[in-house]
Amino acid sequence: DAGVTQSPTHLIKTRGQQVTLRCSPKSGHDTVSWYQQALGQGPQFIFQYYEEEERQRGNFPDRFSGHQFPNYSSELNVNALLLGDSALYLCASSFTGALGTQYFGPGTRLLVL
Amino acid sequence: GESVGLHLPTLSVQEGDNSIINCAYSNSASDYFIWYKQESGKGPQFIIDIRSNMDKRQGQRVTVLLNKTVKHLSLQIAATQPGDSAVYFCAENRGSSNTGKLIFGQGTTLQVKP
Numbered sequence: 001d002a003g004v005t006q007s008p009t010h011l012i013k014t015r016g017q018q019v020t021l022r023c024s025p026k027s028g029h030d031t032v033s034w035y036q037q038a039l040g041q042g043p044q045f046i047f048q049y050y051e052e053e054e055r056q057r058g059n060f061p062d063r064f065s066g067h068q069f070p071n072y073s074s075e076l077n078v079n080a081l082l083l084g085d086s087a088l089y090l091c092a093s094s095f096t097g098a099l100g101t102q103y104f105g106p107g108t109r110l111l112v113l
Numbered sequence: 114g115e116s117v118g119l120h121l122p123t124l125s126v127q128e129g130d131n132s133i134i135n136c137a138y139s140n141s142a143s144d145y146f147i148w149y150k151q152e153s154g155k156g157p158q159f160i161i162d163i164r165s166n167m168d169k170r171q172g173q174r175v176t177v178l179l180n181k182t183v184k185h186l187s188l189q190i191a192a193t194q195p196g197d198s199a200v201y202f203c204a205e206n207r208g209s210s211n212t213g214k215l216i217f218g219q220g221t222t223l224q225v226k227p
Contacts, residue, residue, distance in 0.1 A: 043217045
């Protein structure tokens with residue numbers, strides 16, 4: 001049983017560019033949450049998707065958007081990249097009946113130059 | 114931003130000793146708490162969870178204690194091994210148990226000396 005997978009593993013972009021990160025949830029999970037983890041910090045909640053809709057959102061600007069597909073996989077899009085967007089982006093999946101029990105993928109390391 | 118606080122950034126223990134990692138939270142309405150372990154270059158790995166109607170929960174070599182009176186959470190690791198070296202995060206599920214919005218602390222680095 002595959003766990004949560006994310007792609008790509010690493011990414012380098014320049015300021016002003018746009019980026020798309022991808023996530024496939026653990027088998028049987030229907031909810032995907034995205035987190036941003038700056039170096040030396042704990043993960044910060046960006047948003048959560050369920051039934052192809054954004055269900056709740058953290059304190060992130062509209063430059064951060066997402067999508068969930070019918071197969072429950074998800075994308076995170078960040079527009080107009082800033083240097084401060086450099087971080088590890090984590091995807092976590094869960095089953096809607098047990099939302100707190102989230103399982104994380106390995107993350108995508110984004111570097112903005 | 115929002116965060117759950119941990120008491121110590123780094124904890125160094127001898128192999129075979131017990132480890133205790135502490136965490137304080139601020140929202141008395143939080144009803145679900147999770148401990149995660151994050152090794153270098155990996156995503157957080159679920160260790161153990163506890164709901165607010167419990168004071169203690171045990172897993173394999175790990176125990177989580179919850180003191181709602183002082184809003185304090187701890188993770189105890191018995192017979193600490195080198196493989197336990199990692200950053201440990203406590204996280205609270207803010208609000209109702211069905212929100213899934215986890216608020217993380219800044220983490221405690223556990224170093225195990227052979």
